[in-house]
Amino acid sequence: MLSREVSSFLVQQMHMSQTAMRASHKDFETAVNQMKLLKKDPGNEMKLKLYALYKQATEGPCNMPKPGVLDLISKAKWDSWNALGSLPKETARQNYVELVSSLSSSESSSQGKPGADSKQPGYETLVVTSEDGITKIMLNRPTKKNAITTQMYQDIVLALEAAGKDDSTITVLTGNGDYYCSGNDLNNFTDIPPGGIEEQAKNNAILLRNFVGCFIDFPKPLVAAVNGPAVGISVTLLGLFDIVYASDRATFHTPFTHLGQSPEGCSSYTFPKIMGPAKAAEMLIFGKKLTAREACAQGLVTEVFPDSTFQKEVWTRLKAYSKLPPNAMRTSKQLIRNVEREKLHATNSEEISALQGRWRSEECTNAVMNFLSRKVKL
Numbered sequence: 001m002l003s004r005e006v007s008s009f010l011v012q013q014m015h016m017s018q019t020a021m022r023a024s025h026k027d028f029e030t031a032v033n034q035m036k037l038l039k040k041d042p043g044n045e046m047k048l049k050l051y052a053l054y055k056q057a058t059e060g061p062c063n064m065p066k067p068g069v070l071d072l073i074s075k076a077k078w079d080s081w082n083a084l085g086s087l088p089k090e091t092a093r094q095n096y097v098e099l100v101s102s103l104s105s106s107e108s109s110s111q112g113k114p115g116a117d118s119k120q121p122g123y124e125t126l127v128v129t130s131e132d133g134i135t136k137i138m139l140n141r142p143t144k145k146n147a148i149t150t151q152m153y154q155d156i157v158l159a160l161e162a163a164g165k166d167d168s169t170i171t172v173l174t175g176n177g178d179y180y181c182s183g184n185d186l187n188n189f190t191d192i193p194p195g196g197i198e199e200q201a202k203n204n205a206i207l208l209r210n211f212v213g214c215f216i217d218f219p220k221p222l223v224a225a226v227n228g229p230a231v232g233i234s235v236t237l238l239g240l241f242d243i244v245y246a247s248d249r250a251t252f253h254t255p256f257t258h259l260g261q262s263p264e265g266c267s268s269y270t271f272p273k274i275m276g277p278a279k280a281a282e283m284l285i286f287g288k289k290l291t292a293r294e295a296c297a298q299g300l301v302t303e304v305f306p307d308s309t310f311q312k313e314v315w316t317r318l319k320a321y322s323k324l325p326p327n328a329m330r331t332s333k334q335l336i337r338n339v340e341r342e343k344l345h346a347t348n349s350e351e352i353s354a355l356q357g358r359w360r361s362e363e364c365t366n367a368v369m370n371f372l373s374r375k376v377k378l
């Protein structure tokens with residue numbers, strides 16, 4: 001017998017509309033007005049992002065002359081707009097609407113909670129520690145193989161934002177227990193909001209755009225310590241890390257087709273670039289699982305360590321790196337990232353548009369249902 005969540009998920013899926021979810025001009029105008037009503041200052045970085053998207057949505061690509069270096073504010077605005085390159089007006093409009101919507105909902109969810117603004121977040125399923133110049137973000141849901149829940153996506157974003165600003169020099173993502181991460185928690189698909197599947201897909205799209213965007217824009221060296229098997233989004237994101245160390249027990253599996261889904265985490269761009277199109281296709285289209293050594297041979301993994309000495313060797317290495325001059329490391333990271341930052345954001349948008357279609361498909365519905373009703377494991 002199917003669980004209640006699975007049945008309700010199925011019913012919603014059968015009734016959902018096939019209309020595309022592009023933001024209309026009216027949605028855009030509403031978002032522009034909503035921005036004026038925000039009570040909390042979203043911060044300079046966010047304001048620049050919104051400015052750039054607004055200009056791109058209303059005027060198209062930046063073709064203004066670059067302001068002089070002494071005109072700091074105009075230059076920051078110009079840089080932000082110019083970084084969007086040839087992003088289509090329609091995509092910029094949609095990104096703007098989604099960004100404002102996420103700001104409004106985080107503002108309303110913090111209302112009425114005394115001290116919500118000043119409180120350091122206590123993460124339920126992450127352990128964040130800072131020591132020896134290294135901030136470690138550890139996924140901490142070992143009994144569920146560190147599958148990422150909706151709350152965890154949000155917490156990882158918060159933890160990365162904090163790590164980007166703290167005084168550590170390197171940030172490390174790792175997993176607790178025998179898995180690094182089993183990817184998206186498939187129960188995320190059963191938590192259907194009042195607006196049905198359409199609203200769910202829209203919320204997931206906002207969540208994912210923001211989540212992947214954070215990895216694209218992370219300002220410091222970012223290291224993955226892959227302590228065990230990795231699945232789905234935890235694999236695709238590796239293409240956005242600066243270094244990937246893996247235990248020889250780790251495997252790398254992206255079974256998107258089996259799940260009726262399509263790649264995310266910018267992997268449709270980073271994987272062919274890293275390993276060549278033929279190897280990338282075998283992983284992303286056919287779901288071939290790689291061993292740690294294969295992933296290393298294909299350039300996705302920097303170095304593989306025996307599982308028995310993984311922790312000791314990785315942390316000794318990272319502690320030595322963390323003593324290098326931090327500003328030089330940041331500058332090098334930024335130079336490398338700036339070459340393709342715009343391309344990565346555009347890829348993120350494209351992948352999410354495709355996924356929204358996939359999430360509404362029968363192929364995806366059946367795959368999720370088979371997992372939740374314990375019929376299929378990867």
Ligand SMILES: CCCC/C=C/CC(=O)SCCNC(=O)CCNC(=O)[C@H](O)C(C)(C)COP(=O)(O)OP(=O)(O)OC[C@H]1O[C@@H](n2cnc3c(N)ncnc32)[C@H](O)[C@@H]1OP(=O)(O)O
Pocket residue numbers: 143144145147148182183184185186187188204205207208231232233234255256259261264371376377378
């Ligand atoms: C909103 C943004 C969306 C972004 C999209 C991302 C795409 C992806 O990430 S696709 C990848 C999704 N992941 C999977 O499909 C993995 C599903 N899990 C499995 O196939 C297996 O659990 C496993 C191969 C990872 C491990 O098998 P094993 O036999 O060793 O352990 P289990 O008994 O199956 O697992 C223990 C426990 O953990 C639960 N669990 C594991 N992975 C997930 C998951 N991804 N979602 C939800 N729950 C998961 C599993 O159900 C077990 O729970 P119970 O002990 O309560 O039965």
